[in-house]
Amino acid sequence: MPENEKYSVKKIFDIAYAHRLLNYKGKCENLHGHNGKIEIKIESANLDEEEMVADFNEIKEKAGKWLNDNLDHKTILCQKDPLVVLFKNTNQKLFLTEKNPTAEILCKIIYDNISALGLKVKSVKFWETETSAASYKKS
Ligand SMILES: [Zn+2]
Numbered sequence: 001m002p003e004n005e006k007y008s009v010k011k012i013f014d015i016a017y018a019h020r021l022l023n024y025k026g027k028c029e030n031l032h033g034h035n036g037k038i039e040i041k042i043e044s045a046n047l048d049e050e051e052m053v054a055d056f057n058e059i060k061e062k063a064g065k066w067l068n069d070n071l072d073h074k075t076i077l078c079q080k081d082p083l084v085v086l087f088k089n090t091n092q093k094l095f096l097t098e099k100n101p102t103a104e105i106l107c108k109i110i111y112d113n114i115s116a117l118g119l120k121v122k123s124v125k126f127w128e129t130e131t132s133a134a135s136y137k138k139s
Contacts, residue, residue, distance in 0.1 A: 036106075111123075
């Protein structure tokens with residue numbers, strides 16, 4: 001196969017989540033929600049024995065499950081956020097981030113965690129709203 005050829009597949013997932021940004025002056029300093037859309041792109045120069053980059057079902061079982069278990073319908077807060085202490089006394093599910101939970105940081109977290117499940121992730125694009133997206137990839 002010529003070196004410049006690559007195959008890719010993309011799968012899109014939807015999550016609902018709440019977050020807020022720390023040390024930020026603007027609307028996003030207040031807890032608020034989004035219906036986010038996550039595009040996971042997997043790329044390969046070669047196809048597997050089933051003539052696929054990756055089985056869509058495998059992507060769903062790995063990436064979809066990780067997103068569902070960790071981010072969907074969760075409150076995503078920076079671990080330094082004072083709200084964390086309040087939430088810990090409730091049954092609310094939290095996902096804590098080391099840095100501010102921006103779309104960019106969530107992209108990298110998703111990329112790292114989904115890659116660790118054995119998927120050859122090329123890039124992750126995170127649509128925070130219908131018109132605003134961030135993406136992350138390793139070159
Ligand atoms: Zn937001």
